[in-house]
Amino acid sequence: AHFREETRRFEAAVAMAGAARPRFVIVCGDMVNAAGDPAQVAEVKRVAAGLPVGVPLRFVAGNHDACPDNEVPDPESLARYRADFGPDYYAFREDQAHFLVLNACLLQHPERAPEDHDRQMAWLEGALRDAASNFSGASHPTGR
Secondary structure: OOOHHHHHHHHHHHHHHHHHOOOOEEEEOOOOOOOOOHHHHHHHHHHHOOOOOOOOEEEEOOHHHHOHHHOOOOHHHHHHHHHHHOOOOEEEEEOOEEEEEOOHHHHHOOOOOHHHHHHHHHHHHHHHHHHHHHHOOOOOOOOO
16 A cells, blocks of 8 residues: 555654654554554654654554554554554653553453553553652642
8 A cells, every 4th residue: 555645744744843843743643554564664764753853752552553454453463563663552741741641442442452451551550640649749720
């Protein structure tokens, strides 16, 4: 399958981000059309390399990225995603905001990868506790 239009759009987004210099860029899934397609993954990485130094790029797993045939994730497809794009769930902080990124494919379809689902849920519980404790001393946004 051709990937030209996706490349054109991602190049335009990277150029806009380069001009705006945001604190980070996040791609919310479907970086590729076919999970694990080496040519498409290489093209995403080639275009992403155009972001300015100091503007981190973060990925969120989409069904096209983490699921065989865009259906249900399995341990092999998740391992391939992680090798191609990094963790499929993680946390990061930017100033006063704490971000939790989840693999929604696993939430929706845990049946072929129950261990991965359980690990993500256990991680999420801990991450939520950590986020709550980190913000418990912060002032309320309304000043209360």
